[in-house]
Amino acid sequence: MSSWQPIAKTSDVPVGQGRTFSADGKLIALFNVDGEFRAINDLCPHMGASLSEGWVDEGAVTCPWHAWRFCLKNGSWLDAPKSKLSVETYAVRVEGEDVLIDVESGGEAE
Numbered sequence: 456m457s458s459w460q461p462i463a464k465t466s467d468v469p470v471g472q473g474r475t476f477s478a479d480g481k482l483i484a485l486f487n488v489d490g491e492f493r494a495i496n497d498l499c500p501h502m503g504a505s506l507s508e509g510w511v512d513e514g515a516v517t518c519p520w521h522a523w524r525f526c527l528k529n530g531s532w533l534d535a536p537k538s539k540l541s542v543e544t545y546a547v548r549v550e551g552e553d554v555l556i557d558v559e560s561g562g563e564a565e
């Protein structure tokens with residue numbers, strides 16, 4: 456089952472940055488990685504910082520509070536690859552100027 460919702464315009468998120476949007480009662484961090492959009496749960500699983508305010512580099516975001524790093528593709532915690540800890544990721548697609556996410560697709564990395 457899928458539930459696609461427009462959450463932003465492509466121009467809302469500059470390349471190399473993230474912004475927070477809400478969808479289905481959740482805060483979603485949307486990132487523009489060299490023109491490709493990625494969506495994850497905005498709340499850092501450590502202490503709840505807004506991940507959209509983090510540093511984006513090499514397909515990952517670094518949390519602005521304590522620098523934990525998460526993969527923007529699968530949500531995995533890059534500082535401890537064997538850990539089960541991760542952030543939810545959402546399927547993203549672009550239609551014209553709209554960025555849509557599938558709010559039902561939120562899942563954690565394995």
Ligand code: FES
Nearest residue numbers: 499501502518521
């Ligand atoms: S709140 Fe994100 S690393 Fe601490």
